[in-house]
Amino acid sequence: xxxxxxxxxxxxxxxxxxxxxxxxxxxxxxxxxxxxxxxxxxxxxxxxxxxxxxxxxxxxxxxxxxxxxxxxxxxxxxxxxxxxxxxxxxxxxxxxxxxxxxxxxxxxxxxxxxxx
Amino acid sequence: xxxxxxxxxxxxxxxxxxxxxxxxxxxxxxxxxxxxxxxxxxxxxxxxxxxxxxxxxxxxxxxxxxxxxxxxxxxxxxxxxxxxxxxxxxxxxxxxxxxxxxxxxxxxxxxxxxxxxxxx
Numbered sequence: 001x002x003x004x005x006x007x008x009x010x011x012x013x014x015x016x017x018x019x020x021x022x023x024x025x026x027x028x029x030x031x032x033x034x035x036x037x038x039x040x041x042x043x044x045x046x047x048x049x050x051x052x053x054x055x056x057x058x059x060x061x062x063x064x065x066x067x068x069x070x071x072x073x074x075x076x077x078x079x080x081x082x083x084x085x086x087x088x089x090x091x092x093x094x095x096x097x098x099x100x101x102x103x104x105x106x107x108x109x110x111x112x113x114x115x116x
Numbered sequence: 117x118x119x120x121x122x123x124x125x126x127x128x129x130x131x132x133x134x135x136x137x138x139x140x141x142x143x144x145x146x147x148x149x150x151x152x153x154x155x156x157x158x159x160x161x162x163x164x165x166x167x168x169x170x171x172x173x174x175x176x177x178x179x180x181x182x183x184x185x186x187x188x189x190x191x192x193x194x195x196x197x198x199x200x201x202x203x204x205x206x207x208x209x210x211x212x213x214x215x216x217x218x219x220x221x222x223x224x225x226x227x228x229x230x231x232x233x234x235x236x
Contacts, residue, residue, distance in 0.1 A: 033223045045159070045206065045227040091158050095223050102223060103172065106158035 002027045004094050006107035013082045014115050020067075021077045021110045023092030031097040034068070034075045035104070040088040048090070051075065082114045122207050122228035130236050131197060137231045139190040139207030147171075148190040149225065150182060151206040159206055165190060166212065197235045204230040 003026045013019035025034070036048040051059045051068050058066050063080045079086055092107040120141045129135050139148065147166050151159035164172035165184040173182075179201075181193040190207055208225040 035224070044229040045208075045225075047224050050222060050224065089156065097223075103161060103164075104225065109156065109158055111156065 002029070002094050002096065002105045004092055004105050004107040006090075006092050006110050008110045009108070010111045010113075012113040012115055013079075015082055015084060017082055018078060018080045019082055019112065021079075021090055021092075021112065023075045023077070023107055025073050025075065025092075025094050025105075027073070027094065027096070029096045029098060033095040033097065034066075035093040035095070036064070036066070036075075036077045037091045037093060038086075038088045039091065040085070043088075045091075049077065079112075084114050084116060086112065087114045088112060120207055120209055120226050120228035122205075122231050124231055125229065126232050126234075128234045128236065129194065129197065131199075133197075134193070134195045136194065137192040137205055137207075137233075139192075139228055140188055141209040141226070142188055143209060143226065144187075145209035145226070146187060146212045147210045148184065149206075149208040149210075150180075150190070150192050151208065153204045153206055153230070155204075163192075194233075197233075199235050202233055202235045204232050206230045 005024045007022055032053045034051045037045050038048045039045045049059050049061045049064050049066055051066055058068050065078045067076045089109045089111050091109045094105040095102050123138045149164050150162040152162055153159045161174050162176045163182040168184045168187055179196045183191040207228045210225050
């Protein structure tokens, strides 16, 4: 069975600084997707960034980038130039690609506070 | 249109009431999901509909009854709930659950804002 571990329940960062959220996962699969989702307080969950396991290049989306280490089963999220609007719960998630039922396996989340 | 719309946003009900949560998407997605989420916790999958058929039921108590009237709509019927059922109920949709012919399937889930349910 797959598991996703986020070892930092809470983090804080000063506005304009850089912060890295960690995520590790355990799987015997070779083909899968990894995601970071963001859930601001009282607002909807949205996708931040997505990584396909077969791609070696790390995904980037503007100020958000990942460090994907497939052998180490690590998928950390780096937020550069942090903004107050980045304050949110961040969930790391895994999705296997084999078969027709692609359930998301979620980490427990990291609560990130960006301080002015 | 990349929205998943959920109604109502807030619902308070007694343990003997019957109510329904509704979800709608117009992105042409063929998989729709119900999740339950407690504060500061990840979403817990309840049900998945794939091509309007119930594909996954995560051993949810029968007091929760899902319904998928068509490819755009998803309902969750609630009856005889318990106070511990109070939570945020999230609806989500995705292109499908793993159609191998759909090479553009990104696996991304699109979430609604949720229905916050309080059971008294």
